[in-house]
Amino acid sequence: MVGALSGALSALVITLAAAVAWFQLREAQIDREARDRPFVVIDFRPEPTSVINLRISNIGKTVARDVRFVVDPPFVTKQGNQRDIMKLGVFQTGIRSLAPGRVIDLHGRGTNVALCLCCCSPAG
Secondary structure, three states: OHHHHHHHHHHHHHHHHHHHHHHHHHHHHHHHHHHOOOOEEEEEEEOOOOOEEEEEEEOOOOOEEEEOOOOOOOOEEOOOOOOOHHHOHHHHOOEEEEOOOOEEEEOOOOOOOOOOEEOOOOOO
16 A cells, blocks of 8 residues: 555656656756847937938847848928838838848948937827
8 A cells, every 4th residue: 555655646747747847848948949039129329410321230140041030100300301111121021031140331421311200109
């Protein structure tokens, strides 16, 4: 009787330990996948001349592929003589690939983009 009880208890402990080990391995895999993925950001970089440059960068650990941007509501400019920033290639067709640490700078003056970017709510 004691032998059967200790055998059942041992089986329960081993099953419990296996379940905990599986859970820890799964959590480690999820954590690794979260850390080892691309992470693309768009930064606004204002200059003293009121030009706002855009910087697109991959701060993740792997290559970002087929990057597309959805900007809602779209960026607008208050300068009538400037190109519509939403018609730039990166916003129209996206970026085919962006390596880790790679940076794409969109300068206001060089590309005649926009001097005053606004991101307004739909209400106004």
